[in-house]
Amino acid sequence: MSTAFVFPGMAPSKFAELTKFLVLDARARRRVAEADDVVGYSILDAYAESEHDYSPAAQLAFLVSCVALADAIDTRPDAVTGLSFGQKAAAVYSGALTFADAVRLTAVQADCEAEYFASQHQDVVTHTVMRVPEDGWRTVLGELTWYEISGVVDDGFHLVSLREGELAGFTRRISEVGGYSLYTMRPPVHAPAFEALRHRASAAGFGDCPLRDPEIPLVSDQDGAVVTTADGVRAMLLDTFDRPIGWPSVTASLHRLGVTELHFCGTDNLFSRVPRAKEFRLHAHNPKLALRPRREAVPA
Template sequence: MEEKTAVVFPGMGPSSFSAVGKFMVLDRYARRRISAADKALGYSLLDRFHGAEDDYSEYTQVAFLVNSLALADRAEDLLGMRPDYCVGPSFGQKAAAAWTGALDFADTVRMTAELARCEQEFFASEHQDVVTHSCVRVPAEPFQEYLDGLTANGDWYDISGRLDEGFLMVSVREHLLDGLKKAVGAMGGYSMYTMRPPVHAEAFGGLRRKADEEVLSRYEIRDPKLTVVADQDGSVVRTADAMRTMLLDTFDKAINWPEVVDSLLGLGVRKLYITGPDNLFRRVKCTTRNFDVVAVDPKSVLRSTLRPAKS
């Protein structure tokens, strides 16, 4: 089988102006995307992003989208990226929708801002005590026993993401967080970060319906021009209906990155371009042991751009 290539738009982690602002100001691909985003939004994205204090504010989310697509533009133009498939785990779905032509860029920008406000409104009154916690190196059976114990005690949890062997995202009520961290440590695991608001849990069906009725219903989603692999189960997405379902699934279905990896391998993909501010998907073992990974991120771009010329 001929070896194939995929572009991966990563899920969103904390990405402050102090971390990516210089890239956005200096990079010509970013500046071009920002100009188009400003027209779509009716305000200066850089100005709003500079003043944002929330890691997941409307402006931070749009900036992450813009940067991811600008980095893909750069990879296509300067690195010869010609992907056969596209993946957008979690927040990366939005960039995937724009890159594959399922949505126009301007519509994707507006949709991203509107979905950010939609989520903020939802979690202001619903599931206010829920967080999503990420942990690594947790042994499968002992950790499942701990989770079963929560259920036995009448508590609630949900697996919001499987990112690698022993690498999970778990949603719990906040009063259980300290106990979860202690259990992870006692098993030899390591607690990473906690997300507020939480993500990807079956309990958030109300958010899915709200996002569908108030935001997605107003946008025309087309068949993607490039085949997409869904981040929830690795299924292949080729139609507008499947694309719309995937975008809605992100609210109440978990990420399963190992299944995406298996699907890509089955499709003959051996090289990944990961375009976006990412310290996760390019590093997990199931990615690095299976693919030739080309990471295109703001830091590497700035290093190459600002490196002094050889005399």
């Protein structure tokens, strides 16, 4: 049976649940200590003082939790993939990036994002919709003055970046054509309009960040390509800023690799829930489950 580790994109986490795991779990404590040494301050203290769900400290806490959860799985994956923010943890488990460098890269690029969106694209958000009929989807998109697709999760399940002033009308029209709105992300993500952010993050984060060829097949979240070189890993990590994610392409690639079982390493309320994920045998590994008396994989 072939297995893959899937590191999910970052979603707002329950602070108490995540920090409890990072404090009480032995593997997590070791990872927290290593991360603290890299950044030079207490990640947990900074996370406690964070004012929003995607702050640099929140990103670091989420990264540490995902890697620590994967540490506890008693199997070596045959492939790894990461969705959106999860790419860095996936790169770590592929052997392409050390954990310390992943922490350093996360901190640097989080600061780049905060600085960039403080002055750029302040009127843009990324909104998630599901169960939207294809004809209705195209109709509603055509009514917007500007948009860019930021991701495809499954049939009728999309992430779209649009101007915030049009969001209320957009969500109303999605409902009228039979779809459902989920949540809105600020700052926005994965849109071609953010190419300048990609260049800024590249210059700030990769100057002294050594990368290696992956030791385990690493599947790109943009198009499902199997990344085999250090240069390919660098491109994948930068593509996250200005290329949409494509979960259907990822699952198709995992099927081609013979993967039948997925271990989701981190809190996920999105990618493991859709029909394409259900084609695999699923296991959930998240902070809440990790603190149960018996540590075992739980079907997603």
